[in-house]
Amino acid sequence: MENRTDSLLEGLGGVTFAAGATEDVLAGGRQLRQAFREAPRRSADRGTMLVGAETRDPPVFMLDRGFAYRAFSLPDGRRAIVDILLPGDVAGLDHAILGRATHDVIAANMLGYRSLSPPALRDLMAASPSIALHALALMAETRARCDSHTIAITRLDARERIATFVLGVYQRLRRRELIARPTFNLPLTQEQVADHLGLTMVHVSRTLRRLREERLLHVDRQVVIILDLDGLRAVAAGLSVAPHRLALEIG
Amino acid sequence: MENRTDSLLEGLGGVTFAAGATEDVLAGGRQLRQAFREAPRRSADRGTMLVGAETRDPPVFMLDRGFAYRAFSLPDGRRAIVDILLPGDVAGLDHAILGRATHDVIAANMLGYRSLSPPALRDLMAASPSIALHALALMAETRARCDSHTIAITRLDARERIATFVLGVYQRLRRRELIARPTFNLPLTQEQVADHLGLTMVHVSRTLRRLREERLLHVDRQVVIILDLDGLRAVAAGLSVAPHRLALEIG
DNA sequence: CGGAGGCTTGAGCGCCATCAACGAGTGTGG
DNA sequence: CCACACTCGTTGATGGCGCTCAAGCCTCCG
Numbered sequence: 229m230e231n232r233t234d235s236l237l238e239g240l241g242g243v244t245f246a247a248g249a250t251e252d253v254l255a256g257g258r259q260l261r262q263a264f265r266e267a268p269r270r271s272a273d274r275g276t277m278l279v280g281a282e283t284r285d286p287p288v289f290m291l292d293r294g295f296a297y298r299a300f301s302l303p304d305g306r307r308a309i310v311d312i313l314l315p316g317d318v319a320g321l322d323h324a325i326l327g328r329a330t331h332d333v334i335a336a337n338m339l340g341y342r343s344l345s346p347p348a349l350r351d352l353m354a355a356s357p358s359i360a361l362h363a364l365a366l367m368a369e370t371r372a373r374c375d376s377h378t379i380a381i382t383r384l385d386a387r388e389r390i391a392t393f394v395l396g397v398y399q400r401l402r403r404r405e406l407i408a409r410p411t412f413n414l415p416l417t418q419e420q421v422a423d424h425l426g427l428t429m430v431h432v433s434r435t436l437r438r439l440r441e442e443r444l445l446h447v448d449r450q451v452v453i454i455l456d457l458d459g460l461r462a463v464a465a466g467l468s469v470a471p472h473r474l475a476l477e478i479g
Numbered sequence: 480m481e482n483r484t485d486s487l488l489e490g491l492g493g494v495t496f497a498a499g500a501t502e503d504v505l506a507g508g509r510q511l512r513q514a515f516r517e518a519p520r521r522s523a524d525r526g527t528m529l530v531g532a533e534t535r536d537p538p539v540f541m542l543d544r545g546f547a548y549r550a551f552s553l554p555d556g557r558r559a560i561v562d563i564l565l566p567g568d569v570a571g572l573d574h575a576i577l578g579r580a581t582h583d584v585i586a587a588n589m590l591g592y593r594s595l596s597p598p599a600l601r602d603l604m605a606a607s608p609s610i611a612l613h614a615l616a617l618m619a620e621t622r623a624r625c626d627s628h629t630i631a632i633t634r635l636d637a638r639e640r641i642a643t644f645v646l647g648v649y650q651r652l653r654r655r656e657l658i659a660r661p662t663f664n665l666p667l668t669q670e671q672v673a674d675h676l677g678l679t680m681v682h683v684s685r686t687l688r689r690l691r692e693e694r695l696l697h698v699d700r701q702v703v704i705i706l707d708l709d710g711l712r713a714v715a716a717g718l719s720v721a722p723h724r725l726a727l728e729i730g
Numbered sequence: 731c732g733g734a735g736g737c738t739t740g741a742g743c744g745c746c747a748t749c750a751a752c753g754a755g756t757g758t759g760g
Numbered sequence: 761c762c763a764c765a766c767t768c769g770t771t772g773a774t775g776g777c778g779c780t781c782a783a784g785c786c787t788c789c790g
Contacts, residue, residue, distance in 0.1 A: 244577070244578065244579075245576060245577060245578055246536060246574075246575060246576060246577060246578025246579075246601075248597075248598055248601065249575075249576060249578065249597070252601075253576070285497060298626075300626070300630050302630075302634060302716055303716065304716065306634040307634070308629065308630040308633040308634045309633075310626050310629050310630065310633075311626075321615070321619070322618075322619035322622060322623065323497075324497060324500075324615075325496060325497060325500060325504070325612070325615050325616045325619045326495070326496060326497060326616070326619050326620075326623070327496055327497025327500065328495075328497075330623050330626060330627075331626065346497050346499075346500070347499055350497075350499065350500055350503075350612070353608065353611065353612065353615075354608045354612075357604065357605045357608065357611065360604065360608065360611035360612070360615070361576070361604065361605075361611070363615060364572070364575075364576050364604075364611070364614060364615060364618065365576045365577070367573075367615065367618045367619065367622065368572070368573035368576045368577050368618065369577075370622065371573060371618065371621065371622050371625065372573065372577070372581050374622065374625050374626065375549075375551070375561050375562075375581060375582065375625065376581075377629065378559065378561050378625060378628065378629050378632070379551050379553075379559040379561065381629070381632050381633055381677065382559035382560075382561075382632055382674070382675075382676075382677040383553060383557040383558070383559045383674075383677065385745075385746090386745080386746070417768065417769090418768075418769065419768080419769095423633070423634075424633075425633075426632065426633040426634065427746075427747090428746075428747055428748080429768085429769080430746090430747075430748080430749095430769095430770085430771090431745085431746055431747075432769095433769060433770060433771085434746090434770085434771085437770080437771095449755090449768090449769090465553055465554065465555065465557075467553070636777075636778090637777080637778070668735085668736065668737090669736075669737065670736080670737095678778075678779090679778075679779060679780080680736090680737080681737095681738085681739090681778085681779075681780085682777085682778055682779075684737060684738060684739085685739085685778090686778095688738080688739095700736090700737090700787090
């Protein structure tokens with residue numbers, strides 16, 4: 229379990245950076261991870277709200293076990309899940325700057341994490357430009373992911389959205405070497421998936437059935453089995469983050 | 480025109496930061512703006528692609544006149560406009576880190592801007608922690624905006640999306656003191672608005688007509704007139720960025 | 731004047747939401 | 761051990777929001 233923790237803490241696995249920035253970003257990542265490791269490890273049960281939308285000076289998290297998600301609830305009860313956080317993700321860097329959370333952060337299942345206070349993080353960044361650069365890289369990565377998700381719900385239909393979503397989680401888990409085969413645990417209810425993809429639970433259920441009948445994807449409870457990776461990629465309409473990220477540029 | 484440029488270059492107007500970070504962020508903003516001012520001013524015609532999705536080492540922009548947008552086209556021709564950039568916005572900070580653009584950046588009308596190369600920007604950040612902090616603040620602001628937009632297209636219907644969108648642009652322009660009254664120029668075609676909001680041009684047209692009949696909003700060509708600000712806010716279902724941002728916290 | 735780009739309007743349909751009922755799995759307490 | 765409650769998922773019936781197709785209008789401009 230310890231080596232697994234080590235590898236997943238790499239973060240940003242598989243992402244490439246600008247020529248000339250790579251070494252700094254990676255060095256900053258090591259330093260940032262080290263700082264997190266010195267913080268006490270906490271855990272949270274499924275459904276726990278780590279940060280509420282109105283929390284003052286919320287901390288910065290690094291997950292090392294379990295899934296979480298960023299969510300926002302409308303006054304009338306509708307809810308949107310903006311982003312899914314996986315083991316190894318750093319969440320809430322924006323908190324350290326803005327001093328407030330714009331959304332809830334909620335544990336999707338049993339969670340293990342460490343956190344730093346905003347002033348601690350700012351001190352780290354002030355002391356080490358590499359850490360600041362890594363923080364920027366983390367934010368850039370998050371934003372790229374959110375952009376892709378925005379594209380998906382702007383222009384893809386339900387089937388394409390689900391295919392894209394599943395592939396996205398799959399590839400993130402794979403890059404961190406948390407899984408090796410096209411099967412993984414997805415600790416989200418269909419209602420949560422619906423809130424993420426802008427659908428209803430009923431329609432998620434139907435669409436999953438359809439994908440199963442097409443022999444593309446099998447989802448039973450929280451177990452996802454990708455039956456036809458290429459087929460699923462074809463459905464994802466070019467939004468699956470293809471393997472063109474592999475070439476690591478060193479400046 | 481010069482004083483207008485000065486005020487709009489403030490950037491981040493009206494946004495508050497974490498206690499203890501505010502002064503640094505603002506100082507960094509001044510330094511960053513100064514660096515941009517030393518770059519030559521360029522201009523681009525409507526429709527010009529400033530950055531293509533495959534551009535290597537794309538520059539970082541600061542707009543000082545005109546609108547632009549970040550867009551992504553799917554292989555089959557569908558298109559999503561992920562974000563709208565206004566005068567004063569800094570675009571492409573992520574480029575400086577990732578070394579590539581994930582989307583196109585396109586001028587919506589006659590554009591005036593300045594740009595910095597990724598290495599130049601990284602040098603600035605390395606030399607001044609305040610600039611790095613400001614860069615983080617800019618990215619945090621952009622991400623917060625994208626999150627709101629994601630929520631909108633995840634859970635709002637067409638009428639609510641348009642109300643939210645118009646209010647969002649209105650408030651960004653107001654915070655930068657580019658406008659003083661609830662009327663402004665929106666240099667986007669209805670097709671571009673549709674691509675931003677996940678609708679079709681036809682339905683945007685119909686929904687605008689409806690909002691006009693309801694005496695909430697008048698849009699003619701590129702002129703937007705908000706007829707009933709409170710009414711429009713009510714339609715926006717709590718997603719309008721309310722004035723709770725006004726209290727500036729100084730640490 | 732003709733063409734192009736952008737907007738409007740109508741008719742018809744389809745994807746997805748809504749409503750509703752039921753089934754399966756799990757935990758709890760009697 | 762079973763009744764019960766509860767959450768989560770499945771399936772069917774129905775309807776509506778928004779898409780598609782299509783035609784026509786307006787404005788700008790060469």
